[in-house]
Amino acid sequence: MRAAAAGRAEERRPRTMELYLDLHSQPCRSVFLFARAAAIPFEFKLVDLSKGQQYSEEFGKISTSRKVPVMKDGSFVLTESTAILEYLVQKHAVEDHWLPADLQQRARVNEYLSWQHMNLRAHGSKVFLLKALFPVIMGSEVPKEKMAAALEDLNQSLRTLEEKFLQSKAFIVGEKISLADLVAIVEIMQPVGVGVDAFEGRPALLAWSDRVKTAIGEKLFAEGHEVIMKASGLTQELQNNSELEMLKPKFRKLFS
Numbered sequence: 001m002r003a004a005a006a007g008r009a010e011e012r013r014p015r016t017m018e019l020y021l022d023l024h025s026q027p028c029r030s031v032f033l034f035a036r037a038a039a040i041p042f043e044f045k046l047v048d049l050s051k052g053q054q055y056s057e058e059f060g061k062i063s064t065s066r067k068v069p070v071m072k073d074g075s076f077v078l079t080e081s082t083a084i085l086e087y088l089v090q091k092h093a094v095e096d097h098w099l100p101a102d103l104q105q106r107a108r109v110n111e112y113l114s115w116q117h118m119n120l121r122a123h124g125s126k127v128f129l130l131k132a133l134f135p136v137i138m139g140s141e142v143p144k145e146k147m148a149a150a151l152e153d154l155n156q157s158l159r160t161l162e163e164k165f166l167q168s169k170a171f172i173v174g175e176k177i178s179l180a181d182l183v184a185i186v187e188i189m190q191p192v193g194v195g196v197d198a199f200e201g202r203p204a205l206l207a208w209s210d211r212v213k214t215a216i217g218e219k220l221f222a223e224g225h226e227v228i229m230k231a232s233g234l235t236q237e238l239q240n241n242s243e244l245e246m247l248k249p250k251f252r253k254l255f256s
């Protein structure tokens with residue numbers, strides 16, 4: 001009887017939210033940094049992409065999309081980083097500046113979140129994949145013209161971030177940090193992790209990135225980016241990886 005009652009009490013006790021993450025991934029970092037910066041409790045569940053853990057049976061039960069991040073709040077499972085960020089903002093009493101209640105300021109955050117997928121995210125990811133993974137997966141150097149085109153696309157996105165979204169403001173929405181700034185910085189750090197200095201010749205962007213770091217705390221920023229700053233080691237790890245074969249067709253589709 002007692003065991004049954006204890007079991008029922010256990011069922012009623014609210015479960016800590018679980019976040020399935022690999023911090024090599026930009027969208028995972030934005031969710032991780034936001035949850036930590038806003039002091040939202042969660043359990044970190046590592047899904048090591050370099051070991052192909054997204055294809056495991058266990059992870060397949062959580063998400064059929066087999067991508068991270070994934071949030072599990074009780075029995076509610078949510079994918080897509082920006083949806084997860086908005087869910088966390090609405091569920092927890094976080095400070096207004098993250099996703100302002102003001103109609104137009106919120107629209108500015110959403111404007112950035114809508115733009116970034118096909119621009120800064122797509123372009124930063126491409127440079128990262130070419131630098132970190134192309135040689136080991138394809139077994140050849142990245143053709144010069146492919147790299148030059150990818151870097152030019154990235155530059156174009158960085159220019160748009162500076163000139164359209166940031167302008168002369170402290171942060172994308174104004175005086176305070178919002179989800180837009182977090183989502184932007186994690187994407188920029190992806191090429192930075194493989195040695196592409198995205199801030200070179202962009203003092204305003206560099207000053208903005210320092211403000212983002214200060215706003216969330218340098219220690220947390222460094223913790224969130226620790227693995228990506230060692231991304232060159234990823235090539236080594238992957239060299240001995242049995243999942244490599246699975247990545248080849250994906251890469252050929254992306255880059256041939």
Ligand SMILES: N[C@@H](CCC(=O)N[C@@H](CS)C(=O)NCC(=O)O)C(=O)O
Binds near residue numbers: 026027049068082
């Ligand atoms: N739009 C999704 C992107 C998720 C995504 O592409 N995740 C990548 C890591 S950055 C992933 O899990 N890839 C594993 C795979 O494709 O096998 C989001 O914002 O959450």
